[in-house]
Amino acid sequence: MSFQDKIIKVLSQAKVRRQLSTVYLAAVLLPVLIISVVILSSFQSVMNRQYQNLVDSDNQRVKSILFNATTNLYNLSDNLVSNSELLQLLQTEYSSTYEAVSACNQFSGFQNLLRNETSVSRLCIYSMNHSLGSSQYIQQVDANIQRTQWFQKASAAPSAFWAAAKRTDQYKNVYWEVTLYRKITLVKSKSYAVLAISMNDNFLKNQIENNTLCSVLSVNNGPVFYSTWNGLAGTVPPVPVGSGIAKSTGRQVINGAPCLYTVSTLLPLYTNDQFCILSIDSNAITAMRNVTFTHILLLGFIIFISWLVFFIFTHYFSARVELLRSAMHRASNNDYDIVDSFHGDDEISETFHDLKILVQQVKQKEAEMYQEQIREQKLMNEQQEMEYKMLANQINPHFLYNTLETIRMKALTEGNRDVATAIKLLGKSMRYVLENTGTSSTTLQKELDYIDTYMKIQKLRFGDRINYSLSVAEDVHPGQCEILPLLLQPIAENAISHGLECTAGGGNIHIDIRLLGSSVLSVTITDNGTGISPEKLQALKGSLNLPCKTKTNSIGLYNINRRIRLCYGECYGLRLKSEDGKGTQVNLTIPYTFTEEIKK
Known part of the structure; x- marks a missing residue:
């Protein structure tokens, strides 16, 4: 005896209600639980991938913004470094402070740059020319500046570089900003100067902050110089980029909350620096957990309701089976008068309805076949009538044009040029309409020619009352x-x-x-x-x-x-x-x- 036969034998020895309960547990409840777990797992995977893609997209967006900003600041520094007027200002030996101040005031390149470029917050040139002194945008290098790490690096490095530093504004507020340092070689004076251009933090804020994701920026594994979260500026990046890794994604607890993150690196043009861009979504994991919990509650509610409905209606099944058997017995004796009092929506009800439908189909088969024949004949008659109408409505355009041309030539022969002109315009108009009926496009020139023909016909009608x-x-x-x-x-x-x-x-x-x-x-x-x-x-x-x-x-x-x-x-x-x-x-x-x- 096969396994299937054993199951059938066990079920057949029990009452109908117990049979249904066993089938419900094995064929409904257990598969629903398994499928729900699989679907929920797949749904979580899809949600996690979608949220991660959103974080990746935002990271790429911030990277593009930062790339454009750094490239723009380097180009601005390039313009200043190659400015002959500025180079002359830095290399000239001035005989007095008044002369140096006058020369600085005459150079308007700094003011123009700050006025036109919102991405620049601070601009300064550190000069070794002692006769030039210090001004708003030019500062003389002293011993303190020479001891700074960025000045020593700028003096020794042939190329520009980026660095983050802590600043204090006029209100004693501490903030961080990133600055481009670039050495300016002064050939004539055999000296040099250092150009420092700082990126405007408000500019980055306006460009980056347009959604709920957090963005954290740092340079050369240094402290954070920009963050949309308060308290991260000046600290070590919460998710640093490993050596040789261009991009990484994952989950991590940041600021006490589980987060999805994407961290990547940016190599700006013309420098050897490395920016670290960290994008964080602190709401994604919580949202996924809430959705999972909601699905579990919904699944439990559905299972409870289905079991309650099943329990209420199981005691009706025995009587319904007997009613079904009685109806089938009457149908087997060619008695098709079956009662219409069998209610429900399960397999037994479907079997009863199938039996009733079968009886009705036997009764209606000949009537339906007759109706189908009548319908087919009606369709054939309508088709023939349509073909007759189409044949009756066909017009040979060439016959129409030839007839109009004959009338026009007759009018010309009799000297009536106005009538001939009107017929010519009418034929031209009708030809355009017939040729373009059913078409999907024409040229603007042909449409304008048709408008011209139409307006000439209207001129024949209205004369000088209408002009075009x-x-x-x-x-x-x-x-x-x-x-x-x-x-x-x-x-x-x-x-x-x-x-x-x-x-x-x-x-x-x-x-x-x-x-x-x-x-x-x-x-x-x-x-x-x-x-x-x-x-x-x-x-x-x-x-x-x-x-x-x-x-x-x-x-x-x-x-x-x-x-x-x-x-x-x-x-x-x-x-x-x-x-x-x-x-x-x-x-x-x-x-x-x-x-x-x-x-x-």
Whole structure:
């Protein structure tokens, strides 16, 4: 006897309620617990990876900011070091203090740099020229300065370097800042000076602090010179970078809280220094623990509710099994009148419903087959009727053009050039409409030619009452620009029918085409007609986003706006301006794209 047979034998010897309880524990509760543990573990892994990716991204962002800032300060120092006026100032031997002060005041490079560069907080040149003395931006080197570590390193090092130092402001507040030191070689005087440019702590704060993550910066394994957490400046970085390691991630308790961190290094340009960038998320681990605890509570609640429901309804199962057996017995005797009083939503209920559905399907099979035949015949009739309508509505465009051309030649023969011109314009207009019906794009030049043809037809109708002008910016290439067909004519038609038709004379429509930037095409159609009242203008603007149910025979402004947004996106479309009694302006914006032939 197989293991499966043994299980079936054991279950079959017990009551239905006990069978269901055993199956529930083995097939429902235990798998749910296992799956929940697996899902929760996977979810924790995904959350940890997402939070770590956020910390990594922020670390990369801070690194980019610091790289740009250090590069900018080095470039500023490069400008000062190569400034001939500054070099002359530092190398000249002055006969008096007045002469030295005057020379310093005449050099405005320091003030201009501090005024234009918010990233610089302090600028000073330490000079060995005793005749120059000390001023606001130039300080004479004395014995105390010569004993400082940074001055000795700057005097001996051929290249620039970065160092962090503790400062005290005028209010006796202690703070830390990072400074670029660079030696200035003075060839003429065979001496040198040291340039010190300090990075503005507020500049770093404005650039870096835009989220809840903490950023800690240090240089050359020295103390922290910048931190978004209070109390870390001047201390050893809580997560130092090991030798030869460019980046590391992990978890660590920082300031008494479990945190996710990413620490990486930055090698600034033109120096041999190493910046350490530490990004910390102190809320990630707590958030993951809260989510895990919530999931565990939810799982326990679900298991409790499911067991309670199971316990309440198990005593009904025996009677339901008997009712099911009775229904199946009646169906086996060709008695399909089954009672509809079996309630529940478990396997037994599904079996009863399947039996009932089977009986109903047997009864309805012939009726459904008959209905299907009727439906198929109806579809065939509708298809044939549609084909007949399509055949009846077909028009040969060439026959239509040839007929119009015959009428035009007849008018020319009889000397009626106005009629011939009107027929020619009508044929040209109809050809453009028929050729572009169903197409997705045309060129701006073809659309403008169609507008020109349409306006000439309107001139035949209204005479001098309506005039038309066009201006195209030089950087717009109509023959290469791609546009939706039949897009501009409805706007011109609205301008005539609603703005100029009632004017006695002097009506004018102007079309202005230009680029907004380099990627947006702007088409503005302006008329000097009757204009629109503020109330009607507000309602018309609102109808741009709502279907116009009253205009069934023309392409309304809603349809044009909808076509543009469906094709190009929600940031493009129509904009209306109007003043009652002075005219209306419709502005259309679409992407400035080229046709496929030009792209190839």
